[in-house]
Amino acid sequence: MKKKYHFYLESKKRLIEFLNKNEVPYETHTTISLNDRMEKVTEDMCVFDLYGDEDTYRKFKWQFPNYASEGTRSIEYSEKEIEESEWLFVYNKSNKVQWVYDEESFRETCRVKIPIIGSHYRHAEQVKCLSATKAVKWGTRQFFSGPNAMDDIIFCSDKARKMLQDKWNGLEFWTVKKYNTCQNIEDLYQLVFNEKLPIEAIRGWKKGTCSICGRKIIRIPKGEEQISINRKYLTDSNSVYSTGEVLTGNVLGCNTFSLNIVPQSFYQYCKQYEMNRG
Structure with a gap:
C-alpha cells in the first residue's frame, strides 16, 4: 500500500x-x-x-x-490487497477526456465565496449528459479514462460499454455531447453509478450538515484515505454503488463529492478481459 x-x-x-x-x-x-x-x-x-x-x-x-x-x-493498493477485498472503490489513473464544465449539466446549489479562489457552488448534482471538446483516441488496451481534471468521473469506450452493459445492477452509460452542440461524441460514454447508499452506511468519519442548505454531509479528515462502509448496506454482490454527493473535506466551504464502489466480481471481470488498465 x-x-x-x-x-x-x-x-x-x-x-x-x-x-x-x-x-x-x-x-x-x-x-x-x-x-x-x-x-x-x-x-x-x-x-x-x-x-x-x-x-x-x-x-x-x-x-x-x-x-x-x-x-x-x-x-x-497491491494486487494481493485488491484480490482479498470483497468491495473496492474505483477511480481513473488516466485523464484523456477533454471535458468542459457545462452548467446546464448540473444542478448547482449553495454558492460560497472564498478569498483569492473566488466563488463556487458546494453541491453540483449531475442531471444531464456531460460535454467534451473532442473524441478520445483509445489505445488497444485502454477502456476507461477520466477528465483532464481531478474529478471523480469515469468515461469509457463503446467497446467497454458493450462488455459491461446489463451485467451489474445500478450501472448506466450516458452519452457525451460535443461542447456547444447537440451532437453525441462517438465512442465515448460516461459510467453512471445510480444506486446511492444512505449516508448512514458510511462509518468512521464525522457527520455534519451544510451550513447553507442543511444537507447531511460527512467531513473527511486531512490525510484519511480508507473509506469504511457498514456491511449490511452492501447487500447485493451483483450491484455497483455510489456514496452520493455527501463527502467533503474537513475545511469549511469545500465541495462535496462521491465515491463509486464495485464488488470483487467487477474487478475480476475487467481483469479477465484485460480491461483494468488505468
Whole structure:
C-alpha cells in the first residue's frame, strides 16, 4: 500500500523543468471554462502523480511548497490487497477526456465565496449528459479514462460499454455531447453509478450538515484515505454503488463529492478481459 499524490497544476516553465529533470511522466492539457462574467477562459494545465515514499516527492515539496498541498492524496493498493477485498472503490489513473464544465449539466446549489479562489457552488448534482471538446483516441488496451481534471468521473469506450452493459445492477452509460452542440461524441460514454447508499452506511468519519442548505454531509479528515462502509448496506454482490454527493473535506466551504464502489466480481471481470488498465 503506497500513498499517491495526484496533481493538476498550471503548466509553468519551472514546474515542467522539474518534472523533466526528475523523469516524472506527465500530460499537458488545455482547459476551457467560464468565469463569473461568463467569459471563456483557456488555461494550460499539467497532470502528474508522485509517490510519498520517493525522493522526488520530497524534492517537490521543498521546491514547490505552495503546490504540494494541492495534490489529491489516495492509496495505491497491491494486487494481493485488491484480490482479498470483497468491495473496492474505483477511480481513473488516466485523464484523456477533454471535458468542459457545462452548467446546464448540473444542478448547482449553495454558492460560497472564498478569498483569492473566488466563488463556487458546494453541491453540483449531475442531471444531464456531460460535454467534451473532442473524441478520445483509445489505445488497444485502454477502456476507461477520466477528465483532464481531478474529478471523480469515469468515461469509457463503446467497446467497454458493450462488455459491461446489463451485467451489474445500478450501472448506466450516458452519452457525451460535443461542447456547444447537440451532437453525441462517438465512442465515448460516461459510467453512471445510480444506486446511492444512505449516508448512514458510511462509518468512521464525522457527520455534519451544510451550513447553507442543511444537507447531511460527512467531513473527511486531512490525510484519511480508507473509506469504511457498514456491511449490511452492501447487500447485493451483483450491484455497483455510489456514496452520493455527501463527502467533503474537513475545511469549511469545500465541495462535496462521491465515491463509486464495485464488488470483487467487477474487478475480476475487467481483469479477465484485460480491461483494468488505468
